[in-house]
Structures are given as structure tokens and as C-alpha cells.
Amino acid sequence: MALPGSTAEFQRQSEDRQNHDYAPNLVKFEAVFRVDLWEPFKAFCEEVRGLGVDVVCETSLSTFAQATSDQARPVVILFAHWTGSLLEFSDGLKTIDQVIDAVPGAFDGLIDLCVCHPEPLTRLLIRRRPRMVVKDLSVEATPSYWFKFYARVFHYLKEQPQSFVRAHERARAEQLSRG
Numbered sequence: 001m002a003l004p005g006s007t008a009e010f011q012r013q014s015e016d017r018q019n020h021d022y023a024p025n026l027v028k029f030e031a032v033f034r035v036d037l038w039e040p041f042k043a044f045c046e047e048v049r050g051l052g053v054d055v056v057c058e059t060s061l062s063t064f065a066q067a068t069s070d071q072a073r074p075v076v077i078l079f080a081h082w083t084g085s086l087l088e089f090s091d092g093l094k095t096i097d098q099v100i101d102a103v104p105g106a107f108d109g110l111i112d113l114c115v116c117h118p119e120p121l122t123r124l125l126i127r128r129r130p131r132m133v134v135k136d137l138s139v140e141a142t143p144s145y146w147f148k149f150y151a152r153v154f155h156y157l158k159e160q161p162q163s164f165v166r167a168h169e170r171a172r173a174e175q176l177s178r179g
Contacts, residue, residue: 004023100121
């Protein structure tokens with residue numbers, strides 16, 4: 001989770017327009033942050049940690065790099081804000097090249113980009129890190145929607161051994177059937 005993971009972090013980032021985009025543009029709507037992001041995120045963390053999922057809050061670029069370097073983490077889900085050319089981590093806005101360079105060339109796991117309109121990043125990750133699988137959904141939705149989606153994915157994984165991709169596809173099919 002590269003977005004602010006607390007109201008204190010939201011405040012800090014909202015005052016740093018040079019390095020952040022998400023919080024500064026929502027600063028007038030701190031109540032929206034609490035209702036649409038922070039409260040659902042806390043509930044999500046509690047739920048999926050109970051399923052054995054490791055959730056990292058306020059992810060910096062170096063934390064992301066560590067996650068993709070850890071053989072015990074074959075799947076890394078990056079929940080972040082995308083400006084159209086920069087990806088926002090807790091330590092600021094990063095270029096596509098910085099993000100790709102953070103992923104080791106030997107990484108052969110899966111990165112799931114929970115980022116609005118990540119197509120340019122997805123294409124370059126696939127081209128420059130061909131050993132890995134990149135998953136994204138081009139559906140634009142609120143953070144609370146995505147927390148519910150990923151909670152379903154993790155419940156499917158807990159209920160029955162299957163690949164992350166299969167559980168993701170199952171959650172996506174359920175999502176589409178609901179309209």
C-alpha cells in the first residue's frame with residue numbers, strides 16, 4: 001500500500017506538493033480519505049492478516065524493491081496512485097524507470113498493479129522484466145472497492161489451494177456477474 005496509511009501520513013504528504021500528488025489533491029477532502037480509504041483499509045488489513053497475508057503500509061520504493069527481492073513473496077500487489085507518468089510511493093513520486101529498476105531482473109513472481117490506468121507501466125515491466133508476470137485491471141474504482149475485491153481473492157486462496165491468478169480470475173468473474 002503506497003498510499004497514505006494513516007491520517008498523520010496523509011497530513012504529511014498533503015503538505016508536500018513537490019513529491020506527492022494524491023494527498024495534496026485530496027487535502028480539502030480529508031473526510032473522504034477517512035471514509036473511502038483509511039477506514040476500509042484498516043478493515044481490509046484486519047481481515048486479510050487473519051488469512052495470513054502480509055500487508056505493508058506506506059510502501060516506499062525501497063520497500064517495494066525488498067518485496068520483489070524476497071523469494072518468500074512470489075506475489076506482490078502494489079496499491080498506488082498513478083499520475084499518468086509517475087507512480088506515487090510513500091517517499092514520493094517515481095518515474096517508470098525507477099519503478100522498473102526496483103524490480104530485480106531475476107524476479108520471476110507476479111506483480112499485480114492496483115493502479116488506475118497502469119498500461120504504460122505494465123507494458124514496460126513486461127518488456128524489461130520478461131521472467132515475471134504482470135497483472136492489472138483497467139477498471140477504475142474506489143479504494144474500498146479494491147479492498148473488497150482483494151479480500152475475495154485471499155478468501156478464495158484460503159478456501160482452496162489454487163494459483164493467485166486463478167483466484168484473481170474467479171474474483172473478477174464474480175465482479176463482472178454482479179455488474
